[in-house]
Amino acid sequence: MAESVAPTIVAPTEGEPFPDARRLDAYRTMVLARAIDERCLSLQRQGRIGFYAPHAGQEAALVGSALALERDDWVFPAYRELAVALVRGVPLGAVFDQLYGNGRDLSRGRQMPNHFAFAEQHFVSASSPIGTQISQAVGAAIAVQRRKAPVITITYFGDGATSSNDFHAGLNFAGVFAAPVVFFCQNNQWAISLPRDRQTRSATLAEKADAYGFPGVVVDGNDLGAVYSAVRAARRRAVAGGGPTLIEAQVYRLGPHSTSDDPHRYRSDAEVEAARGRDPLHRTKAALLAAGRLDEAADAKIWDDAKAAVAAAVTAAESSAALDPLSIFEDVFATVPPRLELERAECAAHLPKGGGPA
């Protein structure tokens, strides 16, 4: 067996350090993200939203990476990047409108919860097929090259996606074209029921970059500063024409894959408990306490504020007008073609007066 490539481990002190002035804000966003998770799991159980894909355990990786981006950068997410959208400035209300698929949803109720699209924040529409966004991010990065813009694209995906067609195609194209793209793999150890070692024999996911001719780095995804530094370094390299970087942020998915998943079928409580000891929220909070930038009372207020904001967003989302049922015929094409006009008229004739199935 060939000697394994040793990917760089990024320590928090290396490269551009996390700006101290933003650490408390970053923690607030992480708490908000966790509060959203907790509330949404119960909203789904109550039947108030149809589905939810939690990100608990991945907040430092999500927030740290997103804070390392600039406004004009483009994000090609999977479906577990809600916290990235928050950092990009997407209003909490817009997030909940999507989760509810209500009349204000910017995606017009077209997708399951968590499959966000926010054009204004360059947060590209997410889909369910695994890995497809990876080659798209590379295409946008090549477009950036053609425009000579000081911009990068970043794409998020999980450990399972490293087995997909588009992971290989995307990384290969990016290497060939030296595209300014950052591949941000959140290795949360589980692709639904399959552990990381069922995806690849490689010792790390990051070392796969070596075969494509660019650097791969492993970073402790529970370390906000380390994630930030790794993405800043990759971003700087990309903008300078140095090409892509694969970052493997090692995290742990504390919750189920989604509300349709029961992780007790495939992993032990002991494993999850051990991972809870590395919870990125606790770690970030501890750093803030140690630095004297936070105390327990202030922390309690951060949590109270987050829960209040979520409660308000839920109330607002639930009070929004419903979607126009005939809107399903729009956005298939740029303009509604005659054939769909006929189907829309047919549908309209069958709509029940009080809503519900036709």
Next chain:
Amino acid sequence: MTELTLVQAVNRGLQEAMRADPDVLVLGEDVGVNGGVFRATEGLFKEFGGDRVIDTPLSETGIVGTAIGMALYGLKPVAEIQFLDFIYPAFDQIVSELAKMRYRSGGQFPCHVVIRTPYGGGIKGGLYHSQSTEAYFCHTAGLKVVVPSTPADAKGLLLTAIHDDDPVIFLEPKRIYRSASGEVPDGDHRVPFGKARTVREGTDVTLFAYGAMVPPSAEAAEALATDGISTEVIDLRSLVPLDEGAVLASVEKTGRAVIVHEAARTCGFGAEIAALLAEKALYSLKAPVARVTGYDTPFPYALEHVYLPGKDRIVAAARAAVAAA
């Protein structure tokens, strides 16, 4: 006007679109230095350089995924898939991503990509250089599907595709890439989608065809004329959107319909035409609708002439329709 073959007309359309708009670019396998395996992109690399005529690694999902990302960022990519038979690694990108991007984002992310690809048999290409699987794409909401049969339409439909706002699957009948030649308008010549072309007018029976099946259908009409059967030939040009008005008007006139395509019969596009006629022109029909198509077998190599519809099969079907009533 310039006399061009069909593949030259494709080339001319690409060249003019690229001259007119710096955001238009071409990507695919062997499209650059080599000018494409059918020479559809000949000369473009020399004129526009490797930044706009991009030789990609050998991965169809990579080509289409990359084109999608380029389009989202504001470029106008024209991706070439070397043969329709090789498009399946990109099927996920086409049907799950490209076709649905505008819809799933509520209109926030329109995604205009043109995918050009040679299709069809008659070139001794065997299983994997011959198929006509347009129905897969017609079945997917959000895609437009276009098939020219003349050089003028090849350029005119391609320029419409490049200027359209929606994803377009542009199927090029490679069997007649060089045998079809004709006058092509110079300049920004555009042929609208959803407007069928009447190849020949007639009153007794209508042949519906597209792409490489148009020439044998026209030959069949000529042969039928010697029998005193007046045959109308309609070139559909675009399958999505379909010119339903032209289909129905012709059958209301002739009362008989023969649908011709190379694709296998079951769930081929002819089934859609037949259903349309059953729904909206049943009382105009004097005879059962007939389909002259490829058979429900994989595409054979040595016996492709047995598989492919030709003039004689079309003539026989039209005669039978006329004899029925």
